[in-house]
Amino acid sequence: MQMVILATIPGIVVQTWLFGWGTLINLMIACITALLSEAAILAIRRRAVGFFLKDYSALLTAVLLGVALPPVVPWWVTVTAVAFAIIFAKQLYGGLGNNPFNPAMVGYAIVLVSFPVPMSQWLGVQSMISAGETLSFLQSLQAIFHHLPVIDSYTMATPLDGFKHKDLLDTQTAFSSIAALQVPSLNGWLWVNLAYLVGGLALIWLRIITWHTPAALLGALLVMSGVFHLIDPTDTATPFFHLTTGAAMFGAFFIATDPVSSCTSNRGKLIYGAGIGILIYIIRSWGGYPDGVAFGVLLMNFAAPLIDYYTQPRTYGHKKAKSGLKVGEDN
Amino acid sequence: MQTASIFSFHGGIHPAENKAQSLQLPLGRPSLPSELILPLGQHIGQSSRPLVKVGDSVLKGDAIAINNGFLSSFLHAPTSGTVSAIEERLIAHPSGLSDLCIILTPDGKDTWTTLEPLNNWQDISKTDVLAYLSEMGIIGMGGAGFPTQVKLQGAHKNPLTHFIINAAECEPYITADDMLIREKTLELVLGIEILQHLVEAENVVIGIEDNKPTAIAALKTVLTQRNSNIQVAVVPTKYPSGGEKQLIQLLTGKEVPSGQYPADIGILCQNVGTCVAVHDAIKLGRPLISRFTTLTGDALNASQNVEVLLGTPISHLLDYADANPNALHRLIMGGPMMGYTIDSPLVPIVKTSNCILAASKKELPTPAPEQACIRCGMCEQACPASLLPQQLLWFSKSQEFEKAEHHNLFDCIECGACSYVCPSSIPLVQYYRHTKSSIREAREANVKSDLAKQRFEARKARQDAEAAEKEAKRLARQKAAPSKTTDAKKATPAKAAPAVAEPASDDSKKLKVDIAIGKSKLKKLQKQLLEAQEKEHVEDINSLQLQVSDQEKTVASLEAQLANVAQAAPAAEATPAPANDELKKAKIDVALIGVKLKKLQKQLDESPDDQELKDKVAGFEADLKAAQAILATLGASAPVASAPKAAANDDLKKLKIDAAIAKAAVKKVEKALKKAEEINAPEIDAIRQQLQDAQQRADELEKALANPEAATQTAETTTAKAESVADSANADAAKKRKIDLAIAKAGIKKAEKNIQLLKDQGKDESEINASEWPKKLIEAQEKLATLESEQPTPATAKTETKAVPAEAQAAADMDLATQIKKEKIAVALAKAQINKLNKRLENSPEDTNSIRQEIDAAEKRLQSAEALLEKLIHSQTNMQENR
Ligand code: SF4
């Protein structure tokens, strides 16, 4: 868990650099909320507070939510998301290891559904080109704790949003007309995704996660977008676009790999990851939300136990793998 | 010398090796301790039986305990001295158990007994060599302690492709095998050669991890010198490559099928220590009285390997290795991965003790508190058996035993790799051990209750059959008595007819019931055996195997008896000659069984505790009784030389059924033969014999079938005549009988109603059976049957002239009635079975399919029985109307 948190650092750095201090402030709020709610619930459940706080799981949830939420989202959105994630999505299910859903994504989905407006306030990317316009620390604070009207001028949709709302324009026009899709902005998301890719690869290299889920997720996304782009190049985005925008890499390496709520066997992980990849593409292209990582992950969380039952590895000394729930005569 | 190819296995871990510590010093030889503690159960299987008494003085190498059954071993005095006690002592065991131990006080002289090497091992039979090894107390020294001769015997099942010598020694800290190879290279190779002579494998491979370069070099030198074709396979260091199944996978690429043994795929594994022990036993005549053990751990100042006498208390060794009591934190028998903590240093070294790890606190800290499983999957990546340890943990915690079994819990080799990698410090293996033992306990409880139920049912069936027999005899007597008043000459055949037919058919009924019971027992046993094999319950497997073959024998003999009886019945009635033959055969049977029984009883006298023997004796006693019963029947029938034609029709039917049964038996045996041929089982010949017998039986029956068919015609004419004459019946008697019948029927109804009531009240079967109603039901049914069969009795009141046809009529009616009775019982039985099955269906939803099938079969049986019954009743009424 510790290592996973550390592996998010490159991504956080890039995000801060691009979006300003908001990301860090969000992280602080998220971490404090997480630790407080975890401690409170543990105390109520009469568990050893200190012992369980040290497993870093609450902190990890907080970090994942902190970077997933828009940088200038009002503080109460972050608090709601984190508290809901810890209290409802994790502790009420019996604590770490017993939660069927990815807590961070449950929290994210809750605020996304409840507060759609602040949740779409991604700042226009303050790239190196317009470095002077990066929100100062103070501005960020103000934006988060008091609604600052000036901020509105800075916020804009993410490229995915832009793409989604392009209406009848064809891709070409969309790319040129939507500010968010302009080079610096797109590049910004590219950098963010690359940073998370680096962190994720480090996790694989350190054997903290296996390659199966991310590879399957990205592979499925690649194949889906590739096929549809080939069929209709004018109305669909390129595979490259899909892989490098939004939460693609972050989701693949940090969200989908949450061990508790994902599949256990290697084969299961492949199916699970591919399922998320397909769902992300479907939600992005035809769904009502700009990005589909949260819902894709949650939907596949539902399916994880089932997948597990049907993807037991072949045990030593057995001709074929067992599958299903029932104790059959097969072995 | 060649090098072998290497494969790989899934998972595995690389814990710190910690092997260097114990290799600094040369092999040590500790002094004699003040007493040696020799547990009687050092091996898997039954404990040895002491050969010595307290106060006896023994020489080094004298046998002090003898094997106790098949899966057992000998024990020898590790030094000369006196037996000071035979008592319970603490032994090295994960749960700190005690066991009966022979305590030997050394006299300090260490005088050897006369050693008799087995110089002619190449010339004498292999069985004799194996027996010799058993007498030398050789068991597997790698871990489990499986008696070597048993393992070698098992290896003869299939031709061996690989004979693997396990020198991997993958556990951290342990270097005993490493040291043994270095010190006794030649002995090891010679030992392997002896074993290879015994097992004749295609390839002989020594599997050794690459972290023992000195040992590998030593081995290679000796092998090259000897120009040996023994191969050395150097495998990469990875825990648990020394696990038998993993080493097999590493060296052959094959997997031992779940629930089977390496021998089943033509592989035999032996530990290096065992090979050296085999050499010492055969070439030097030395029994297994000492072994190499690693003394290591930070709490010892002089970590080293020692050649230690069995029975040496560990405290003695700790002193020898200069233990620092303050630093000692945990004392472990075995390695850090698969070993277990021992609480007392007073426990002795046994044949399987390969390492004593005296760990300091820093070395083996108290395990961190267990945290929640985060399903990180590390354990799965490490598991060499490709299990899903995290799922098994989940099922273990939630006690979902079926799911745990479904996830192949019993394929876990308890290597501890998963616990080692678990970031939440979960002692996974402990959970698995606990779950495994819970499942085993549940299973045993099941088996026990099943057995009790079986016994109850068998007794009930026997009682019913006996009652039926008595009733039949009474009937026969009743019928015979009045006929005495008639013409004596003419009465004889009539009297003889039912007398012969009745017991014979009753006997066969009883036998059929017995066979059914025997078969169901057999099925259950086979299932148990299968389970046991899957779970590697070595002890259970052996006893179950014996039980299964016993049961098979019992069923076969019952079937043979049935055939005999079936044959005897028509034969006795048709011609006297075959009856005599049968008689002779039956006599021989009785004699044979008697002889066997005596032999067994003698054995039993020698070893009164042997449960298997007892079972066998009981089985033979039953057989004997059955055979005697047949003999008695036959004896009764033999002098009767007449041909009671009326019975022919019935006989024909019976014969046909019997022929069908015999044919089915032939088919079954053929199937068994095929299967046996497939697995190349040693029982093939016996099965072939069985097949021949069965075929002969079938042929004979068919012949008999052809005969009575001719007889039937005569019988039919007789019956017709009889019917035409016997048309007037005593009206009064008929009325009375009708009343009786009504009463009996009412009785049946009442009993049935009461039973139903009990069932509705949710009483289970045994309770119902315990109540008086079932008995009453049967009584009433029998009464009814009796009454119905008595119907023609009024014929006796008739004049002498009419007596003969009347008797014939009586005989015909009688048969019909008997058959009706039989069918009624069959119907009742089938119904009861269906009820039972339905109940079982409710209780065990997981077996639904198989139970459903059984229900279907039972229902079919019921239907056919009912149809037959209807037909019979119909023909009976027809007959009565015609009269
Ligand atoms: S290694 Fe431990 S925490 Fe990880 S999945 Fe296995 S049991 Fe759970």
Ligand code: SF4
């Ligand atoms: S102890 Fe059992 S489950 Fe754990 S790694 Fe070994 S074989 Fe697999």
